[in-house]
Structure formats: structure tokens, C-alpha cells
Amino acid sequence: MWKLDRIIDGHRDFFAALATFLGRGHELIVLPGNHDIEWVAAPVQTHFRTRLQGLARGDPRVAGRISFYPWFYYDPALSLFVEHGCQYDGLNSFDTLLSPYREDGHFNLPAGSFFVRYLFNKIEHVFPHADNMKPATRFIRWSLRQPRAWRQAPVFVEFLRLVLEKSRLDRSSKSQEWLRTCRVRQANEFVTLASTSGFSRAQLGRLMSQWATSALHRAGVGSLRLVASFLSAGAGPESFAAKALKVGAITGARFVVFGHTHRAWLAGNEERTVSYANSGTWTKCFVDSYERRLLEEESEFGLVEIRRKDATDEAVMALLK
Numbered sequence: 001m002w003k004l005d006r007i008i009d010g011h012r013d014f015f016a017a018l019a020t021f022l023g024r025g026h027e028l029i030v031l032p033g034n035h036d037i038e039w040v041a042a043p044v045q046t047h048f049r050t051r052l053q054g055l056a057r058g059d060p061r062v063a064g065r066i067s068f069y070p071w072f073y074y075d076p077a078l079s080l081f082v083e084h085g086c087q088y089d090g091l092n093s094f095d096t097l098l099s100p101y102r103e104d105g106h107f108n109l110p111a112g113s114f115f116v117r118y119l120f121n122k123i124e125h126v127f128p129h130a131d132n133m134k135p136a137t138r139f140i141r142w143s144l145r146q147p148r149a150w151r152q153a154p155v156f157v158e159f160l161r162l163v164l165e166k167s168r169l170d171r172s173s174k175s176q177e178w179l180r181t182c183r184v185r186q187a188n189e190f191v192t193l194a195s196t197s198g199f200s201r202a203q204l205g206r207l208m209s210q211w212a213t214s215a216l217h218r219a220g221v222g223s224l225r226l227v228a229s230f231l232s233a234g235a236g237p238e239s240f241a242a243k244a245l246k247v248g249a250i251t252g253a254r255f256v257v258f259g260h261t262h263r264a265w266l267a268g269n270e271e272r273t274v275s276y277a278n279s280g281t282w283t284k285c286f287v288d289s290y291e292r293r294l295l296e297e298e299s300e301f302g303l304v305e306i307r308r309k310d311a312t313d314e315a316v317m318a319l320l321k
Contacts, residue, residue: 001047019055022062029067033084034092037107081251085258088243090212099185103178111216119159123152167216206250241267248274255317257304264302266319277304277319
């Protein structure tokens with residue numbers, strides 16, 4: 001809630017515009033991702049509704065037009081399936097997304113969160129594009145070839161030490177017992193989702209089987225093996241497109257939309273029964289060579305639009321910038 005206040009106060013024009021949007025009768029649906037898993041907490045949801053209602057001059061209808069979903073949004077009328085996409089990236093996935101807590105009540109954060117906290121925030125004065133190389137492990141492999149990166153070796157070593165320290169918390173018998181508790185809680189959430197989402201428990205189970213195993217929370221794995229798997233983890237845009245097509249096949253959705261990758265993307269299967277779009281991100285695309293800059297546009301504020309002219313027309317999906 002404290003972080004949410006800092007964000008709203010620092011970007012008041014944006015949130016005022018969002019409040020106006022809601023005041024005009026539109027709806028907002030919020031989905032959690034690896035950088036904002038706090039959205040699943042009821043106090044954060046209530047605080048967000050209260051703040052936007054305040055920006056809408058107290059309009060009581062605004063709060064009722066904001067909905068929070070724990071995993072995905074599905075609209076059968078549009079045959080549209082939307083989720084953040086972090087579950088298909090081992091660096092940023094939650095093994096129990098529907099119960100993402102540690103026993104002490106803190107969130108069980110993925111590896112990517114510690115990339116930002118312990119590495120990128122410390123070296124972006126040297127490599128300002130660090131957080132824009134995806135997957136994050138690609139930056140480490142790239143930096144090994146940069147002489148100036150070796151001058152930051154103590155930061156890299158401390159980053160790995162702290163990440164290993166986090167992973168050791170999962171190796172105790174007490175932590176494993178708690179993980180089983182979270183899996184039971186997640187199974188209970190599946191029952192609720194099956195009754196509200198339009199998907200059967202079998203379909204939800206098949207969707208969950210597509211999740212990438214966390215690169216950090218691996219009990220029974222030695223430190224060297226964990227570091228090796230950690231540094232090789234991560235997924236490129238093409239793999240997300242492949243996952244989206246599988247999601248479309250499981251759900252029957254014609255349109256599948258992810259975010260997460262920081263790259264706008266549009267794809268589809270050969271039969272044209274499933275179309276996939278990635279909305280990209282709010283940040284510019286940094287490149288590490290002039291030649292690549294000529295090939296890759298900088299883009300901001302990606303927007304996925306699904307439209308049909310009237311009830312008889314076939315819906316189409318477009319990626320706008």
C-alpha cells in the first residue's frame with residue numbers, strides 16, 4: 001500500500017486520467033505479474049479502489065468498475081484469453097501463483113525480482129540498458145564479454161551469493177511442508193476458478209502444466225546445479241508465442257494476449273484458429289549496437305485492440321503503438 005501511494009503520487013496525471021476513464025462508465029481489470037504480485041492482496045485492492053475514487057471526486061461508481069483477477073481474464077463473447085505471461089518464464093514464475101506466500105506472510109518472490117534488487121539497481125549507472133535485455137540471464141552472458149563488466153565483479157558475486165541465500169530458505173523440511181500447504185490452497189482456488197472462469201478443472205490443470213518451474217525455488221538441488229540452471233533459465237519472445245498457441249488450444253480461445261516480455265509481438269498458428277499478441281511495454285527498446293538499432297524500432301505504450309464493426313462481423317485483433 002505504501003508503494004502504491006508512491007506510484008500514484010508520482011504519476012498523478014496518469015491515474016487521474018484512469019479515474020476519468022472509469023467515471024465515463026468503462027471498466028478496469030487488473031491482472032498480477034511478477035513485478036506486481038501485491039495486486040492479489042485484498043488490502044492493496046481496496047486501497048487502489050479508494051485512491052481512484054478520490055481522484056474521481058468521490059464518484060462511488062468508480063470503485064465498482066475495478067476488478068482484480070488472480071491469474072487470467074477470459075471473455076467468451078470475444079473468445080479472448082489474457083494473462084501477464086510470467087508463468088512461462090522460469091526466472092519470473094511462481095510455483096504456486098494462486099498462493100504466492102511464504103509462511104511469514106511475505107511474498108515468495110521469483111528470481112527476476114532479485115535480479116532487479118541486487119544486480120540491475122546496482123549497475124545501471126554502467127549499463128543503463130541492463131533491465132531491457134530479455135531474458136535477464138542474457139545480460140549476464142553478454143556482460144561476460146565486456147571488459148568494463150569485470151570491474152563490477154564484486155556486484156555480480158554478491159548478487160549470486162544473495163540469490164543462493166534466498167534459495168536455501170526453500171530447502172528446509174519446514175519450507176517443504178509450507179510448500180505443500182500452498183499447493184493445497186492453490187488446489188482450492190482451482191475449485192473456485194472452475195466455477196467462475198468457464199473452464200473445467202481439467203482445463204485449468206492443463207494450463208498450469210504449461211507453467212515453467214521456478215529457477216530459484218528448487219528443493220534438493222545443490223548450489224552449483226542451481227546456479228547453472230539459474231543462469232540458463234529465461235525465455236525469448238518466440239517461446240511465449242508457442243506457449244500462447246498451446247493456451248489457445250487448451251482453452252479454445254481465438255485470441256491470446258500476454259505482456260511480460262517487453263517486446264511487442266504478433267503471431268498466429270498456420271490454421272489461423274489462434275492469434276497471439278504481446279502488448280510490449282512502457283519502456284524504450286535499448287540495443288547494444290548501431291546495426292541492431294537500424295533494425296529495431298523504439299516503441300512505447302503498446303496497445304492490443306480487438307474490434308468488430310457490428311455483431312455479424314468477424315472479430316479481428318490488432319497491435320497498435
